[in-house]
Amino acid sequence: RMVKESTDLTTLEHQLKSRLGLNQIKIVPGDADSSPETKQLLGKEAAIIFHEQIKDQSIVDVTGGSTMAMVANYMKPLEKKRPLFIPARGGLGDLHEYQANSICVKMAQETNGDYRLLHVPDEMGPDLKEKMLEQPGVKEIVSLMEQADVLIHGVGDALAMANRRKANEATKEKLKSSKAVGEAFGYYFDKNGNVIDRVDTIGISAELVKNIPSLITVAGGSSKKEAVAAFLRWIPSGWLIIDEAVARYLIEQL
Numbered sequence: 001r002m003v004k005e006s007t008d009l010t011t012l013e014h015q016l017k018s019r020l021g022l023n024q025i026k027i028v029p030g031d032a033d034s035s036p037e038t039k040q041l042l043g044k045e046a047a048i049i050f051h052e053q054i055k056d057q058s059i060v061d062v063t064g065g066s067t068m069a070m071v072a073n074y075m076k077p078l079e080k081k082r083p084l085f086i087p088a089r090g091g092l093g094d095l096h097e098y099q100a101n102s103i104c105v106k107m108a109q110e111t112n113g114d115y116r117l118l119h120v121p122d123e124m125g126p127d128l129k130e131k132m133l134e135q136p137g138v139k140e141i142v143s144l145m146e147q148a149d150v151l152i153h154g155v156g157d158a159l160a161m162a163n164r165r166k167a168n169e170a171t172k173e174k175l176k177s178s179k180a181v182g183e184a185f186g187y188y189f190d191k192n193g194n195v196i197d198r199v200d201t202i203g204i205s206a207e208l209v210k211n212i213p214s215l216i217t218v219a220g221g222s223s224k225k226e227a228v229a230a231f232l233r234w235i236p237s238g239w240l241i242i243d244e245a246v247a248r249y250l251i252e253q254l
């Protein structure tokens with residue numbers, strides 16, 4: 001049965017890879033919402049792909065989230081290639097252990113790499129944002145962020161993320177009325193991959209994401225299936241690590 005299941009997932013990988021035009025896809029068995037093992041496998045497989053993608057002195061943009069925290073767990077010490085980890089956006093609204101800053105520290109520790117931090121809040125408003133962008137420290141991080149050759153990130157359900165970040169009512173209303181289903185690196189999008197809103201903080205732009213050489217997307221769990229499908233309609237490229245629950249939905253939808 002195990003053998004049959006794994007051939008089945010390999011077939012699914014081939015089908016999705018060619019249908020979506022991805023560089024590579026890995027599907028792990030199960031549903032990460034209900035199985036801690038599946039979530040661990042996502043982390044493990046994503047770490048393998050990360051290690052294949054980085055070069056000497058790679059600059060790696062990283063988002064937050066429990067999935068990225070799991071990926072960090074499986075990263076391995078590197079001898080010479082000292083990657084530099086940069087948070088893909090500010091945003092101190094999320095739980096501490098899920099913040100991009102915290103994940104960067106963890107990934108740097110695991111790989112013998114370096115990190116920089118970005119201490120700016122969520123929802124800053126244009127005036128504060130402009131002022132922050134003038135700060136030399138912030139400027140430096142933004143410039144490094146823009147030079148990244150790898151971005152590794154999670155995807156979330158739109159409202160789950162808005163709640164986790166304690167977004168205000170107006171934002172939540174906007175997300176509901178415009179039928180946002182997914183969120184990634186601070187952008188909220190609908191099921192067709194149209195951007196609805198963006199967390200008002202300093203962070204990587206979609207234009208930059210689309211040009212990044214190694215875009216690594218990691219997400220699992222049936223509660224995220226619509227979010228992942230929508231994300232792939234928006235940005236269908238790169239390296240994708242998902243679980244079976246998401247994969248079976250994608251093959252029906254995309």
Ligand code: BG6
Binds near residue numbers: 064183185186
């Ligand atoms: C957040 C990222 O921290 O984690 C989001 O900024 C992402 O872009 C989210 O959608 C995913 O969280 P989790 O816990 O489901 O991996």
